[in-house]
Amino acid sequence: MFKFKDVREAEKAEAVVSIIINVALWVIRLIAGILLNSIALITDAWHGLSDALTSLGVLIFSKIASKPPDKEHPFGHGRAADLGSFLIGIMLFIIGFYFLYDGIQGLMTEREIVYSYLGLSLIVTVITIFIKIFNYLYAQKLGKDYNSNLCKTDALHHKLDALVTAVVVVGLSMYYFFNIPKMDSILTIFVSSLIIYEGGETVYGIANILMDKNFEDISEEIKSILKEFKDIEKISDIRVRSIGSYYYVELNISLKKDMKLSRAHEISDKVEDELKKRIPQILEVHIHEEPL
Ligand SMILES: [Zn+2]
Ligand SMILES: [Zn+2]
Numbered sequence: 001m002f003k004f005k006d007v008r009e010a011e012k013a014e015a016v017v018s019i020i021i022n023v024a025l026w027v028i029r030l031i032a033g034i035l036l037n038s039i040a041l042i043t044d045a046w047h048g049l050s051d052a053l054t055s056l057g058v059l060i061f062s063k064i065a066s067k068p069p070d071k072e073h074p075f076g077h078g079r080a081a082d083l084g085s086f087l088i089g090i091m092l093f094i095i096g097f098y099f100l101y102d103g104i105q106g107l108m109t110e111r112e113i114v115y116s117y118l119g120l121s122l123i124v125t126v127i128t129i130f131i132k133i134f135n136y137l138y139a140q141k142l143g144k145d146y147n148s149n150l151c152k153t154d155a156l157h158h159k160l161d162a163l164v165t166a167v168v169v170v171g172l173s174m175y176y177f178f179n180i181p182k183m184d185s186i187l188t189i190f191v192s193s194l195i196i197y198e199g200g201e202t203v204y205g206i207a208n209i210l211m212d213k214n215f216e217d218i219s220e221e222i223k224s225i226l227k228e229f230k231d232i233e234k235i236s237d238i239r240v241r242s243i244g245s246y247y248y249v250e251l252n253i254s255l256k257k258d259m260k261l262s263r264a265h266e267i268s269d270k271v272e273d274e275l276k277k278r279i280p281q282i283l284e285v286h287i288h289e290e291p292l
Contacts, residue, residue: 001013002141002142002145004142004146006146007081007146007147007148007244007245007246008062008063008065008066008081010142010145010146010148010151011058011059011062011081011142011146011148011150011151012059012062012063013142014055014058014138014139014142014143014148014150014151014154015055015056015058015059015062015154016059017135017138018051018052018055018058018135018139018154018158019052019055019056019059021131021132021134021135022048022049022051022052022055023049023052025045025048025128025131025132026045026046026048026049026052028045028124028127028128029041029042029044029045029048029124029128030042030045030046032120032121032124033045033121036119036120036121036124038121040121041121041124041125044125044128044165048128048161051157051158051161054088054091054092054153054154054157055154057084057087057088058084058088058150058151058154060084061080061081061083061084061085061150062080062081062084062150064077064080064084065077065078065079065080065081065084065244075243075248076243076244077244078243078244078245078246079210079243079244080244081148081149081150081244081245082149082206082209082210082242082243082244083210084150085149085150085152085153085202085206086203086206086207086210088150088153088154088157089153089156089199089202089203089206090203092153092156092157092160092195092199092202093196093199093200093203095157095160095195096160096192096193096195096196096199097192097196098192099160099164099188099191099192099195100188100189100192100193100196102188102192103185103186103187103188103189103192104185104189105185106182106184106185106188107182107185107186107189122169125165125168125169126169128165129162129165129166129169132158132161132162132165133162135158135162136155136158136159136162139151139152139154139155139158140152140155140159143155146245147245147281148245149202149205149206149209149245152202153202153206156195156198156199156202159195160191160192160195163191163194163195164188164191164192167184167187167188167190167191168184168188170183170184170187171183171184171185171186171187171188172184209241209242212241213241214239214240214241215240215241215242215247218240218247218249218279219238219239219240221278221279222238222240222249222251222275222279223235223238225274225275225278225279226251226253226271228274229267229270229271231255231256231259231263231267232253232254232255232267232271233253233254233255233256233292234253234254234290234292235251235252235253235254236251236252236254236290237250237251237252237288238250238251239251243283245281246281246282246283247279247281247282247283248282248283248284248286249275249282249284249285249286250285250286250287250288251285251286251287251288252287252288252289252290253267253268253271253287253288253289253290254289254290254291254292255267255289255290255291255292256291256292257291257292264289268287268289271285271287272285272287
């Protein structure tokens, strides 16, 4: 459940697990809502089904990204994963603002408390929250382990859903047991602000990837690995970009000018192999040799 061949397989697993969970939660909440005659649960059920949409996006964009290079796309299709993450990030940003608006509106208007949440339907809602938290942790782990932005942005969505649902339960309980009103609105404002902040951060990070921002930490790592090669006199212009979770590296090495071409080529091959071995996320290395 946690080990996959590559990042694309991990993304596929995350998407499939999320879709199954969201469809199952839709069925459970819809049936419970109808049986318990709870409008709130039925509304939640339909919102929950729409949550499967971003996971469907993960599935589609990851599938496109997994295609091998072809004539039209000699660099492969990995950018589809970055583009998909960017779009899902923007969507989360918008959903965050929607919840923020909802919270502010709830604070300003007299709203009828949805009592149908209490009792048996509360149990269904609490179970939903725990399943959503599992969904979040799973997506987050795969995102971290496989450096997948698609998994990370989907994880953020699961987190938002879990928190928003939890906030309603906490807010209503506080009103019911301690007669503290409007806590659900106040907490919704807090949670949506958090997601807007995290969503903004995520979108900014992915925008940087799409802009081919250099990866300084990887550059430094490459530099220290290259220092082990005694034949290399100088290393310069290390450039690292990320395409669909993989690194593409370009760099210059200076070699003695009377060195034989076959020897220079041998060194370049060794450098390439060593870099790929030590930093497995590196997919391609282009080396330019300078005579010194
Ligand atoms: Zn949602
Ligand atoms: Zn193509």
